[in-house]
Amino acid sequence: xxxxxxxxxxxxxxxxxxxxxxxxxxxxxxxxxxxxxxxxxxxxxxxxxxxxxxxxxxxxxxxxxxxxxxxxxxxxxxxxxxxxxxxxxxxxxxxxxxxxxxxxxxxxxxxxxxxxxxxxxxxxxxxxxxxxxxxxxxxxxxxxxxxxxxxxxxxxxxxxxxxxxxxxxxxxxxxxxxxxxxxxxxxxxxxxxxxxxxxxxxxxxxxxxxxxxxxxxxxxxxxxxxxxxxxxxxxxxxxxxxxxxxxxxxxxxxxxxxxxxxxxxxxxxxxxxxxxxxxxx
Amino acid sequence: xxxxxxxxxxxxxxxxxxxxxxxxxxxxxxxxxxxxxxxxxxxxxxxxxxxxxxxxxxxxxxxxxxxxxxxxxxxxxxxxxxxxxxxxxxxxxxxxxxxxxxxxxxxxxxxxxxxxxxxxxxxxxxxxxxxxxxxxxxxxxxxxxxxxxxxxxxxxxxxxxxxxxxxxxxxxxxxxxxxxxxxxxxxxxxxxxxxxxxxxxxxxxxxxxxxxxxxxxxxxxxxxxxxxxxxxxxxxxxxxxxxxxxxxxxxxxxxxxxxxxxxxxxxxxxxxxxxxxxxxxxxxxxxxxxxxxxxxxxxxxxxxxxxxxxxxxxxxxxxxxxxxxxx
Amino acid sequence: xxxxxxxxxxxxxxxxxxxxxxxxxxxxxxxxxxxxxxxxxxxxxxxxxxxxxxxxxxxxxxxxxxxxxxxxxxxxxxxxxxxxxxxxxxxxxxxxxxxxxxxxxxxxxxxxxxxxxxxxxxxxxxxxxxxxxxxxxxxxxxxxxxxxxxxxxxxxxxxxxxxxxxxxxxxxxxxxxxxxxxxxxxxxxxxxxxxxxxxxxxxxxxxxxxxxxxxxxxxxxxxxxxxxxxxxxxxxxxxxxxxxxxxxxxxxxxxxxxxxxxxxxxxxxxxx
Numbered sequence: 001x002x003x004x005x006x007x008x009x010x011x012x013x014x015x016x017x018x019x020x021x022x023x024x025x026x027x028x029x030x031x032x033x034x035x036x037x038x039x040x041x042x043x044x045x046x047x048x049x050x051x052x053x054x055x056x057x058x059x060x061x062x063x064x065x066x067x068x069x070x071x072x073x074x075x076x077x078x079x080x081x082x083x084x085x086x087x088x089x090x091x092x093x094x095x096x097x098x099x100x101x102x103x104x105x106x107x108x109x110x111x112x113x114x115x116x117x118x119x120x121x122x123x124x125x126x127x128x129x130x131x132x133x134x135x136x137x138x139x140x141x142x143x144x145x146x147x148x149x150x151x152x153x154x155x156x157x158x159x160x161x162x163x164x165x166x167x168x169x170x171x172x173x174x175x176x177x178x179x180x181x182x183x184x185x186x187x188x189x190x191x192x193x194x195x196x197x198x199x200x201x202x203x204x205x206x207x208x209x210x211x212x213x214x215x216x217x218x219x220x221x222x223x224x225x226x227x228x229x230x231x232x233x234x235x236x237x238x239x240x241x242x243x244x245x246x247x248x249x250x251x252x253x254x255x256x257x258x259x260x261x262x263x264x265x266x267x268x269x270x271x272x273x274x275x276x277x278x279x280x281x
Numbered sequence: 282x283x284x285x286x287x288x289x290x291x292x293x294x295x296x297x298x299x300x301x302x303x304x305x306x307x308x309x310x311x312x313x314x315x316x317x318x319x320x321x322x323x324x325x326x327x328x329x330x331x332x333x334x335x336x337x338x339x340x341x342x343x344x345x346x347x348x349x350x351x352x353x354x355x356x357x358x359x360x361x362x363x364x365x366x367x368x369x370x371x372x373x374x375x376x377x378x379x380x381x382x383x384x385x386x387x388x389x390x391x392x393x394x395x396x397x398x399x400x401x402x403x404x405x406x407x408x409x410x411x412x413x414x415x416x417x418x419x420x421x422x423x424x425x426x427x428x429x430x431x432x433x434x435x436x437x438x439x440x441x442x443x444x445x446x447x448x449x450x451x452x453x454x455x456x457x458x459x460x461x462x463x464x465x466x467x468x469x470x471x472x473x474x475x476x477x478x479x480x481x482x483x484x485x486x487x488x489x490x491x492x493x494x495x496x497x498x499x500x501x502x503x504x505x506x507x508x509x510x511x512x513x514x515x516x517x518x519x520x521x522x523x524x525x526x527x528x529x530x531x532x533x534x535x536x537x538x539x540x541x542x543x544x545x546x547x548x549x550x551x552x553x554x555x556x557x558x559x560x561x562x563x564x565x566x567x568x569x570x571x572x573x574x575x576x577x578x579x580x581x582x583x584x585x586x587x588x589x590x591x592x593x594x595x596x597x598x599x600x601x602x603x604x605x606x607x608x
Numbered sequence: 609x610x611x612x613x614x615x616x617x618x619x620x621x622x623x624x625x626x627x628x629x630x631x632x633x634x635x636x637x638x639x640x641x642x643x644x645x646x647x648x649x650x651x652x653x654x655x656x657x658x659x660x661x662x663x664x665x666x667x668x669x670x671x672x673x674x675x676x677x678x679x680x681x682x683x684x685x686x687x688x689x690x691x692x693x694x695x696x697x698x699x700x701x702x703x704x705x706x707x708x709x710x711x712x713x714x715x716x717x718x719x720x721x722x723x724x725x726x727x728x729x730x731x732x733x734x735x736x737x738x739x740x741x742x743x744x745x746x747x748x749x750x751x752x753x754x755x756x757x758x759x760x761x762x763x764x765x766x767x768x769x770x771x772x773x774x775x776x777x778x779x780x781x782x783x784x785x786x787x788x789x790x791x792x793x794x795x796x797x798x799x800x801x802x803x804x805x806x807x808x809x810x811x812x813x814x815x816x817x818x819x820x821x822x823x824x825x826x827x828x829x830x831x832x833x834x835x836x837x838x839x840x841x842x843x844x845x846x847x848x849x850x851x852x853x854x855x856x857x858x859x860x861x862x863x864x865x866x867x868x869x870x871x872x873x874x875x876x877x878x879x880x
Contacts, residue, residue, distance in 0.1 A: 011497035015394050021386025022395075022403060025473070028466045029410050032421050039424075087317030095311075097685075100318050107322045113520075113588030114328075114581060115527025117554045121561065121577040122328045125335040134562075145328075148321060169722035172680060173736040173789065174712035178310030187726050206414025209529040209554070213562040233416045233530075240420045241534060248424065255417045262412055298712055300695070301704045 033259075040256030043249055052221050059246055063254050065221040069136065069230040070261075072223060073215055074205050076140035081147030081204075082197050088148070089155025089193075094181055105156070108149035119145050120210035128214060136222075136229035139215030143204040150203065154196025158189040194272040202265035206258055208233035232258045332581060335574035338567060347575060353540040355564070360572035362579070364542045368550040369580075372457055372532065373525035375546070376464035377472075381518055383465075384472035392480040393488075393502050404477065411470035419534030422463045427454040427535060430462065435547055450545040455537035458546040463531045472521040475595060479513030480506060516594030523587040527580060529554040553580045628655035631827045632677060632714070632797055635692040639672050642686035646672040649691070650853040652846060654797070659819055659828045661842030661859065663835060665879065668848040670831045674799050677829065678714040679707040695796070712739070715790035716799040720806050721782030723774035723789075730770040732785055733757060736793040752792055759825070760788035761818050780811025787818065791826065798822065800830040804837065816841050835875065839863055847871045 047062050054061030088108075092101045123142035128134055162185050170180040186193070211217070217234040218227075232254055239251035333340075339347065343360060350361025387407060391400050435452045442448045483506050491501035507514070537549020538559055553576045564570045632654040639647040647669035654660050662670040675681040676689050679700065693700045700710050715736075723732050733753045753770075757763040762784045766777070774785055783803060790798055800819075804812040819828060819841045832838050838845055839859060846856040847868075855868045866872045873879060 007497050007500070011499035014499040015390075018386040018390040018394065021383050022390050025383055025387050025407055025410075025469060026403070029406060031425065032413060032417070035421055035425055036417070084317050084320055087314050088321050091314035091318035094314065100315065104318045104321045107325050109592055110585055110588065111321070111325055113523050113527075113584050115529065115554055115584055117527065117529040117557050118332070118577045118581045118584075119328070121335070121557060121574055122331050124561065125331040125574065126327070129335075145324060148324070152321065163722075165718055165720055165722045166724065168680065168683070169718060169786070170724070170735075171683065172678060172711055172716035172718075174708045174710075174739050174793070175735075176304055176708050176739075177307045179306070179739065181310065184724055184726075188724070190726075202412065206412075206416065208414065208416040209558055212558055216562065233414055236416045236420055237530065237534070240416075240423055251420055252424075255420050258414060259417055262414065266409075266412055298709050300698055300700060300702075300706065300709050300713075302706045302709050304706050304708060 036252065036256045036259055039249075039252035040254075043253035044256065048253060053219050056244070057246075061250065063230075063232065063235055063250070063257070065218065066230040066232045066235040066254065067257070068221060068223065069215070069218070070205060070232045072225065073136050073139050073211070073229060073231055074143065074201060076137065076225060077143035077147060077204060078197075078201055080140065081144030081200070082151055084144075085148040085151030085200070086155050086193060086197070089152040090159060090181060090186060092152065092156045093159035094185075104152070108152045111145070111149040112153070115209075116142075116146055116207055117209040117212075120212060120214060123210065123214045131226075134214060134216035134228045135226045136215045137225045139211045139229070139231070140225070142210035142214055143207060146204055146207065146210065147200045150200040151193075151196055154199070155189075155193050158192035158196065159185055161192075162188050191272050195269040198265050198269035198272060202262045202269070205265065206233055206262050208237050212237075232261070329578075329581070332574055332578040336571050336578050339571035339575040342568065343572070343575075347572075348579070351540070351542060355560075355566060355569045358566060358568050360568070360575075362553070362556075362572075362576055364540045365551055365553045365556050365576060366579075367542050368457065368536070369526055369552040369554070371546075372461045372464055372536065372550070372552055373522055375458070375461035376468055376525045377518060377522060379462065379465035380469045380472055380521060384469045384517075384521070385476055385514065387469075387473050388476035388480055389502060389507075391477055393506065394498070404474070407470050407473055409470075410466065411474075415467065415528060415530035416534075418463050418467055418531035422459065422531055422535045423455075426463060427459050430454075430459055439547070446544040447546045450543070450548060452547040453537060453549050455535055455549055456547050457536060457543075457550040460532045460536035460550070460552070461546070463535055464525050464528055467528060467531060468521040468525050471524050472517050475517035475520055476510075476514050479510045479517060479595065482513070483509045512594045512597055516591045516597075519587055519591035519594065523584050523591060526587065527554055527584050529558050533558045553577075628657060630654065631656045631696060632829070633694040633697075634673075634676075635694065637673070637676060637689060637691035637693060639669070639676050639681055639689045640687070641684065645851055647676075647848075647851050647853075652853065652856060654827055654829055655844075656796075656827050657823050657825075658843040659823050659830060659841050661838035661845045662829065662831045662848060663833070663838050663845060663874075664848035664854075665874070666833065669851045670848045671801055673848065673853075674716075674801055674829060674831050677797070677799055678711050678716055680711075680716065682707075708739075712736070712793055713795050714797045714799060715793070715795035716801065717783070717786050717790050717803050719802045721779055721786050723777070723782050723785055725773070725775055727774060728771045729766050729774050729777070729785060732774045733788045733792050736789055739793075753788075756788040756792035757785075759791055759822065760784045761814060762788055778811070780807050780814060783807060783811065783815060784818065787815070787822075791822070795826065797827045797829065800828065802831055802833065804832075804834070812837070835877075847874060849874065 047060060049062060049067065050064055051062035052065045088104055092105050095101050119142045123138045127138040127141060166188065167180055167185055170184040175184070211231055211234055215231055215234065216228040217238060218230045222229050236251050236255045236258060239247040239254065339360065347360065347362050348366055349363055351363040352359045352361045353364065391404055395403065431452065431454050435458070439448050439452065487505045487509050488501045491505035496504060532552050533555040536552060536555055538551055538555060539549040540551055543550065557573050557577055561573050564573060630653045634650055634652050637650045638645065650673060662673060664670045672681060677693060681687045681689065689701065695710070695713065724735060727735065730753055733756050734749055737749060737752060754763060757766065762781060765781060774782065777785060804815050807815065816837065822828060830842065842859045844857065845859040845862040847854045847862065849870055855862060855866060855871045862871065863875060866875060
């Protein structure tokens with residue numbers, strides 16, 4: 001009898017304990033978001049979004065150079081990474097049995113696990129070293145490299161959800177294979193592919209490590225892709241490890257902007273999936 | 282019966298479409314897709330090649346001693362990466378030590394005990410942790426986490442566990458321990474979400490059978506569900522390890538960046554990724570760059586092995602190969 | 609052999625006495641999946657403006673046979689054939705033939721309704737017309753779509769919501785939409801692969817009524833495992849069993865006086 005009570009108590013205790021784990025796991029999220037708001041929101045004024053950095057020691061200044069930089073670097077990376085990732089994903093889904101598909105899928109998994117700093121070294125050796133100067137383009141290449149496997153796998157998974165019968169129906173109408181793929185299969189999964197792409201963009205927008213010795217960062221507003229360029233994560237990093245209170249204030253504000261960008265993209269990704277038409281067999 | 286006009290008469294011989302018609306669309310389409318698909322392995326091969334070319338000078342000069350020597354002196358051009366390797370392993374393992382119980386607790390709670398309405402929102406929030414950029418973790422770590430650990434956690438640990446060499450000596454803010462804590466927070470969502478998927482894949486009959494035998498809910502989980510999913514959970518943990526090994530920014534900002542091996546977790550250390558992040562842009566000597574590339578190459582190889590292992594284990598559970606044999 | 613006592617209504621002699629032009633023909637057709645033979649040595653003729661039913665138990669090869677007629681069979685893993693399929697006397701498996709062109713002349717409707725989920729009702733019907741005829745197809749497209757929907761007995765139900773998603777239709781309506789989509793480009797032959805298998809009795813009845821009228825314009829080949837259905841709608845019936853074509857003939861004869869014992873056994877429900 002005692003034993004049964006002990007077992008029940010232990011069961012209840014352990015359930016309580018794992019419940020506590022949830023609370024414990026959520027604490028950092030709340031704290032991080034809370035601190036970002038408390039320490040960053042106050043600095044988000046007009047000047048912050050329209051001015052470049054102030055000279056060292058002078059109060060004020062903004063991060064317009066980093067906002068523009070991030071837009072350019074991430075934009076160029078998306079232009080390179082998304083088409084390759086999506087096309088390779090379509091290949092893996094359309095010709096699943098081929099050796100190339102198997103190899104590509106495996107390699108994508110390997111790439112997904114590759115530390116982003118290693119990709120930065122790769123971009124440096126490949127592009128920066130021969131050119132002998134840092135460039136935003138090298139940063140975009142590194143980010144594109146990180147995007148490809150993410151987009152590839154989501155595209156493939158999404159396409160696999162399209163029922164085979166739909167493909168057959170198009171082929172039976174006399175659709176060539178490529179039009180079957182694009183107009184019916186890919187079109188049907190488009191919301192999913194858009195979601196995957198947005199999530200990939202959101203992830204690389206916050207990447208810092210691959211930009212450290214490619215885009216490098218800059219104190220000036222620049223749109224030249226072959227030159228060093230500022231980016232939001234680089235600004236957060238440089239200001240955070242700097243010695244000045246003023247820099248720390250800007251670091252918090254910039255981090256808040258960065259996290260808002262990431263969150264907006266993630267939410268947009270979710271909305272994209274709620275398309276007008278749903279997948280159905 | 283709906284009225285409808287009669288269909289037109291048979292199209293008859295009419296202008297029948299010729300059956301023979303060249304079509305190049307499919308070939309072009311496949312060619313383009315094939316190019317993209319080929320580009321992926323080619324890119325990776327290219328990455329390995331570039332890393333190897335970049336580090337060749339260091340490989341030739343230091344060989345395997347590179348990972349057993351602990352001198353890192355750019356001026357004298359002597360490089361040994363042992364402190365980096367040790368720092369990487371220690372911070373990652375410590376991070377997992379903290380993150381795994383927590384992640385598994387959350388995963389078990391969400392799959393087994395949480396009321397239905399709670400599951401999705403909580404899973405979403407935890408996965409939101411994975412969306413926060415590493416550099417933001419670093420920022421928060423420097424200004425919030427480290428001061429907190431210094432004030433409330435490290436002294437207490439030293440008081441209680443000071444007899445162990447890991448908790449002796451001077452307490453530094455930026456240290457191996459601080460880096461491990463931030464790493465634990467960052468790795469947790471990955472371990473949690475994969476473990477959750479693995480646990481969800483366990484057939485309900487497993488736990489129903491245990492409950493029917495009179496087990497309590499907790500006993501059912503521990504005797505029927507967790508053993509069934511064991512290799513998948515191990516896979517999730519190893520996947521987390523892969524993440525931790527390569528994590529750069531937050532660690533760089535919190536670990537103190539010192540080429541030293543110290544028994545104390547309160548002392549600054551270094552990791553492979555952090556060393557590359559800190560020194561690469563400023564390195565001038567070719568051999569210094571080569572040494573850092575060598576570190577990158579090693580880091581890459583280690584993560585490939587670790588991730589392959591993780592995928593294999595997760596995949597086995599997903600396929601149900603392991604079945605109930607774990608029990 | 610004594611006449612079989614059929615378990616259901618004997619079909620009326622719907623076949624017109626006048627002979628008809630042969631549209632589609634197979635010669636010693638054998639269909640394989642890799643090294644497995646799904647269907648051996650079938651020679652059959654399909655005359656214009658008739659409904660031809662293919663019957664037989666599951667796995668007898670009737671669906672595979674249907675799919676060889678528009679070269680869908682070769683899309684399956686390891687699918688290949690020997691023998692010939694002739695459309696208006698032309699070998700559709702000849703080396704230079706483009707299957708896409710063939711499938712525009714030999715349309716197909718599947719077991720489950722397969723409307724394109726991202727397209728409106730209108731666009732679904734127009735899909736086959738837009739395949740490759742570019743801007744020229746837009747001329748008179750409205751009329752063609754309307755005619756196809758009328759022919760499929762769907763116009764009155766959907767004319768006010770042509771621009772809405774095809775997924776808003778019931779299963780039976782979706783299947784008729786698929787028929788409209790198939791006939792819109794005016795193929796010569798329509799292949800139907802158990803088109804009513806997933807429909808309720810009412811939806812089934814409407815499709816069957818439709819077939820009667822469609823055969824005035826098209827040649828129809830229908831696979832069904834529903835014997836009553838084959839009896840109701842078809843002019844000729846072919847019985848497949850274990851990858852062999854056992855017997856073919858006018859439907860009335862197959863149902864009342866089959867020459868093969870296996871056909872009789874199947875018709876009377878002794879197996880299947």
